[in-house]
Amino acid sequence: MEQKEHFHGSDLEKIEKIFGIKKENIISFSANVNPLGISYDLKEELPKHIDAITSYPDREYTDLRRAIGDYIGIDHSNIIVGNGSTELISLVTQNLHPKKALIVGPTYSEYEHEISLEGGRSHYYRLHEDENFGLNEQHLYDALTTDIDLLVICNPNNPTSSQISRPVMRNILDHCKEKGIFVMVDETYVEFSENSEAITSIPLTQIYNNIIILRGISKFFAAPGLRLGYAICGNHSLLKEMESFKNPWTINSLAAIAGEIMFRDKRYIEDTKELISSERKRICTILDRYQSHFKYYVPHANFILVRILDDELTSDHLFEKAIKKGLMLRDCSSFPFLDNKYFRFCFMKPEDNDRLLDVILDDIPADDRTN
Incomplete structure (x- = not known):
């Protein structure tokens, strides 16, 4: 299915209907919500x-x-x-x-x-x-x-x-x-x-x-x-x-x-800051290895904006690949001044972040991939 509609992080019901994936099984990297859940x-x-x-x-x-x-x-x-x-x-x-x-x-x-x-x-x-x-x-x-x-x-x-x-x-x-x-x-x-x-x-x-x-x-x-x-x-x-x-x-x-x-709830507040800070640094370090394929902009919030440098790859392609695995990132082509070379994802728990990174980096030729 060609993904032409732009989905907000709260559009899980629409995703469920279009892609046939139960919303309960979707990890939303688009909503920018604290992965620890409520306080x-x-x-x-x-x-x-x-x-x-x-x-x-x-x-x-x-x-x-x-x-x-x-x-x-x-x-x-x-x-x-x-x-x-x-x-x-x-x-x-x-x-x-x-x-x-x-x-x-x-x-x-x-x-x-x-x-x-x-x-x-x-x-x-x-x-x-x-x-x-x-x-x-x-x-x-x-x-x-x-x-x-x-x-x-x-x-x-x-x-x-x-x-x-x-x-x-x-x-x-x-x-x-x-x-x-x-x-x-x-x-x-x-x-x-x-x-x-x-x-x-x-x-x-x-x-x-x-x-x-x-x-x-x-x-x-x-x-x-x-x-x-x-x-x-x-x-x-x-x-x-x-x-x-x-x-x-x-x-x-x-x-x-x-x-x-x-x-x-001071413990929750500190745990949140620690988790986001740690994952922000870790994910940037991983993306640094693929600078010929992706450019990211130094993140200060709990999400990161990435530009695709490969000519054949687009943000809607990555969206479809990810959502079929129950992972929802944000295709940023609907934002003013951005196009289908930009996507955004928020920092979730380490194991979930690793799953999404595997999808994002999957199109990179094997010779360019590092451990």
């Missing part, structure tokens, strides 16, 4: 709170916001929670009404979608392959014209796994402040970064009023089904406006309690 403490403690669904959650979610504040080192008054990061992106755009947004990409498509729903236009600041998809700071400043009112940055970025340091982010905020541009930073993957405390822009929210940071529990805490996201912003007037647009109780009682539990 240890959450698995043990959440069932004890089942009776919480008999009452409404706290409308202000005070305990949840305090737990998040303790986790990220910020006062809970600077935090707003939402039904996943998607609701928060929507709330930001509903309140800012951006007429023209600049999105650093290739990146997640939902930003452009939400901006368009508010009647705004999106333009892309392109990250270039010949610069390894790193941010060219000066070129970005040249693109920040006065008619732009919103800058959108995913950091670390999906799908490139590149990241921006906090000093550079501060420079960006200074330039945006001068031109009246608001900055939305999506930090969905920052907790996977090798030195996340030095990368996160959360401390900058205490200095600048033109930044909001989005985070969630779908990826790092492996709980996309709970639909819990949060945003950090020092601009309290904006937070108040966002709250006024929200429907009440968009987070259910169990999700709120789950958040309080998982953000305090």
Whole structure:
């Protein structure tokens, strides 16, 4: 079957229907979800709170916001929670009404979608392959014209796994402040970064009023089904406006309690960081042996973007080979500025990573393969 449709990491039902593989038997390297599964403490403690669904959650979610504040080192008054990061992106755009947004990409498509729903236009600041998809700071400043009112940055970025340091982010905020541009930073993957405390822009929210940071529990805490996201912003007037647009109780009682539990599970957090760091280094070392066939871009998140250098091999070919073995990688040809020579996969458990690498490297001639 020729694979023409582009599948998201959550499209397991579609995969099941098209390829005849039960979704329970698919290992998704496309979803970028923590391979350890849900928090240890959450698995043990959440069932004890089942009776919480008999009452409404706290409308202000005070305990949840305090737990998040303790986790990220910020006062809970600077935090707003939402039904996943998607609701928060929507709330930001509903309140800012951006007429023209600049999105650093290739990146997640939902930003452009939400901006368009508010009647705004999106333009892309392109990250270039010949610069390894790193941010060219000066070129970005040249693109920040006065008619732009919103800058959108995913950091670390999906799908490139590149990241921006906090000093550079501060420079960006200074330039945006001068031109009246608001900055939305999506930090969905920052907790996977090798030195996340030095990368996160959360401390900058205490200095600048033109930044909001989005985070969630779908990826790092492996709980996309709970639909819990949060945003950090020092601009309290904006937070108040966002709250006024929200429907009440968009987070259910169990999700709120789950958040309080998982953000305090230090053993799980450390185990996750250790596993991802170890596998990231190991997989890069393996791919280094095949530089004439594949080029990867230094990853900072829990996934890696790879470019195919062989003329006859394409990302959809690799997708089909992998999915027939119950392994789902991401064909990146649907991302802006990428084509069918790019694919992405996240770091799972070592034995699963080895299975996927066997598929990826299978097309390499035997003489070029090393142990």
